[in-house]
Amino acid sequence: MIEVEEAARIIASTVLELPTIHVPLEKSLGRVLRQVVVADADFPPFNRVMMDGIAIRHKDFERGIRDFQILGIQAAGASQKELKGQGSCLEVMTGSIAPAGADAVVPYEEIVIDGKNKIAAVRTDDVRPGKHIHDKGSDKKAGDLLVQAGKLIGAPEIAVAASVGLIALKVTGNPSIAIVSTGEELVDIHEQPQAHQIRRSNVYALAAELKRFGIESAHYHLDDDKKNLTQKLEGILYAHDVIITSGGVSRGKFDFLPEAFEDLGVKKSFHRVKQKPGKPFWFGTKAPGKVVFAFPGNPVSTFLCFHKYFVPWLRKTLGMDRTSHVRAVLGADFEIKTGLTYFLQVKTHINENGQIVAKPNTGKGSGDHANLLSGDAFLELPGNTRVFKRGDVFNLISFRNS
Amino acid sequence: MIEVEEAARIIASTVLELPTIHVPLEKSLGRVLRQVVVADADFPPFNRVMMDGIAIRHKDFERGIRDFQILGIQAAGASQKELKGQGSCLEVMTGSIAPAGADAVVPYEEIVIDGKNKIAAVRTDDVRPGKHIHDKGSDKKAGDLLVQAGKLIGAPEIAVAASVGLIALKVTGNPSIAIVSTGEELVDIHEQPQAHQIRRSNVYALAAELKRFGIESAHYHLDDDKKNLTQKLEGILYAHDVIITSGGVSRGKFDFLPEAFEDLGVKKSFHRVKQKPGKPFWFGTKAPGKVVFAFPGNPVSTFLCFHKYFVPWLRKTLGMDRTSHVRAVLGADFEIKTGLTYFLQVKTHINENGQIVAKPNTGKGSGDHANLLSGDAFLELPGNTRVFKRGDVFNLISFRNS
Secondary structure, rough: EEEEHHHHHHHHHHOOOEEEEEEHHHHHOOOEEEEEEEEOEEEOOOEOOOOOEEEEOOHHHHHOEEEEEEEEEOOOOOOOOOOOOOEEEEEEOOEEOOOOOOEEEEHHHEEEEEOOEEEEEEEEOOOOOOOOEEEOOEEOOOOOOOEEOOOOOOOOOOHHHHHOOEEEEEEEEEOOOOEEEEEOOOOOOOOOOOOOOOEHHHHHHHHHHHOOOOOOEEEEEOOHHHHHHHHHHHHHHOOOOOOEEEEOOOOOOOHHHHHHHOOOOOOEEEEEEOOOOOOOOEEEEOOEEEEEEEEEOHHHHHHHHHHHHHHHHHHHHHHOOOOOEEEEOOOOOOOOOOOOOOHHHEEEEEOOEEEEEEOOOOOOOOOOOHHHHHOOEEEEEOOOOOOEEOOOOEEEOOOOOO | OOOOOHHHHHHOOOOOOEEEEEEEEHOOOOOOEOOOOOOOOOOOOOOOEEEEEEEHHHHHHHHOEEEEEEEEEOOOOOOOOOOOOOOOEEEEEEOOOOOOOOEEEEEEHHEEOOOOOEEEEEEEOOOOOOOOOOOOOOOOOOOOOEEEEOOOOHHHHHHHHHOOOOOOEEOOOOEEEEEEEEOOEEEEEOOOOOOOEOOOOOOEEEHHHHHHHHOOOOEEEOOOOOHHHHHHHHHHHHHHHHEEOOOOOOOOOOHHHHHHHHHOEEEEEEEOOOOEEOOOOEEEEEEEOOEEEEEEEOOOHHHHHHHHHHHHHHHHHOOOOOOOOOOEEEEEEEEEOOOOOOEEEEEEEEEOOOOEEEEEEEOOOOOOHHHHHHOOEEEEEOOOEEEOOOEEEEEEEEEEOO
């Protein structure tokens, strides 16, 4: 039996090599970038007008000119025009290129236009060189690094990639993941369970979690017959990079998974972790490139192990540049009986100080999915303490986004 | 020009009627539930063994019996067996039904088995009635409400729906959304912009954000010709429930959108909001069931308006039961010049007190998508104050999940 930190360390050292694939820009959301995005031109690419109004020469304004002759319009999307003689101006639109010779924009709000005589009278003293003009290259220069590899692609990354004309992006290919349930008491969800049976649910929970990462998984159910189970597992190991199992790793008479995996050449990294829930967790690898997460069958155990161990591993394997650690305040005194690291089910809220407060969400059925309904995270209470006080701060493992 | 709160209030009062649709359970992630989920049986449905070990009669233990005769195995998934005469036991597996007559489980860790004589010797004093048995119906009773309508469906909801045998769920159907860009300076992303042009990017940002809600949008680009634009908008209004536009709502000569919408019978609710960025925001509706969000064209303005106004509206329209308000601590002193509500670009982290700290992420290009790359939220600084101090707490509008 090993400590939680040791288990996490071993898992983190086991990273799969995944291929680089190209995806169309529109399909890149939620993927991990495997290339850099570089400015193909200056940002902005021209001196860009930032307000609707008139473009003038600041020198004219300095000379005391306040009434400017309107000689035309510089529309957005039109080629650059030129500001002619002294005291002239061009109407300019937001997004247009600043006319050649113009170095200040006065917004419509600060001028009065005499339409008949085409005169714009400036009604402000606050005209400065460059005002309301976003200078070419002032944000980024052509060649500047915009997005680094390893970034999780969100809307801003997609927008910036569009700006520089990338119609496809290099991203990390997803691993092939199998979710395997075991347990003779489990029946399919369309079946009516007998008195001693329940419906499968872990596989649905894990499949949904993987979908949040854009990963479609394959699903299998294995019987508690060691020979059959080993045979089927062999095929599953052959077909997939990552196997996540639930159940079959405790001390029961039919808990054959650890043995079966070892028979198939999967090397055990550890079995049993000093934690509650999820103590019987078994983890192993098989070269080249197979990883096995064998979680205990209790629904909350599987769910906790998935979020505590699998998700950080997946993020690292996908090449994400960072996983932020979230800390939260315990919202009520809590006591534990075991010397094991305790993953407390909690419901979080943000208080008026901007603090994340985690209230215990124990319930009678703390081992069942139904208890997760009213919660959104686990708070990690270290095993070296028994009494935890309201206001203490611990690591938070969230399983909801909103 | 109206206040931010007033704009938010008007938008919140404009909720679309959306249809209820059925989706297969596996496709329900991220949808909003339009039915209740009720326990179809007790949770757990039988007295469930929680540890591998032996099941005994507690009365026998009370009588002083410590060596129990093993008469068989109650496996998970097997029909219920019965505990026979005094001093007998059955081996039981996690997940199995507790044998009839047994009322306590002693885990393997607390017994010694003499395999030859089939005797299990109990090595603990801590045997109590019901120990390691999860009583039928102790979590939920048949008929109990498990999930309420209005819940955003996550992995726990899917798992629980699977448990009660729901192979499909009633959820809110998505609105049909059009994203419309305007601006003659914008070219397609596969084009090489001329000196006065830039590539379209707002539409990519918004489409990506909608995908995070599982919504595929339609995209259009309109020229700055009023007649053409009005004609095309008419078709777009006919085909979609929601129109999100970017650009064309300022004071420019070619900012025809407000007029065009009004010509087409879209009733203006407001034009211009006391905020920066995003001041020229126009919002209107057309009965029955059309809503128009006309955002300013500046990328960050569009992005901010989308998150500040559109996302809460969408969540409410989809029928979500709640939108949690997030507060965060300003991480550095900050001053604003205008009397407008200022949406400060920030990068958040969680400090050792579990507080969300928002550091200003201004940059030279605060209007461009590139500046959003290094941030993850906006902090809403009210317009009635100019000087904001490190440590003050404000509303946070996040645009990233991780």
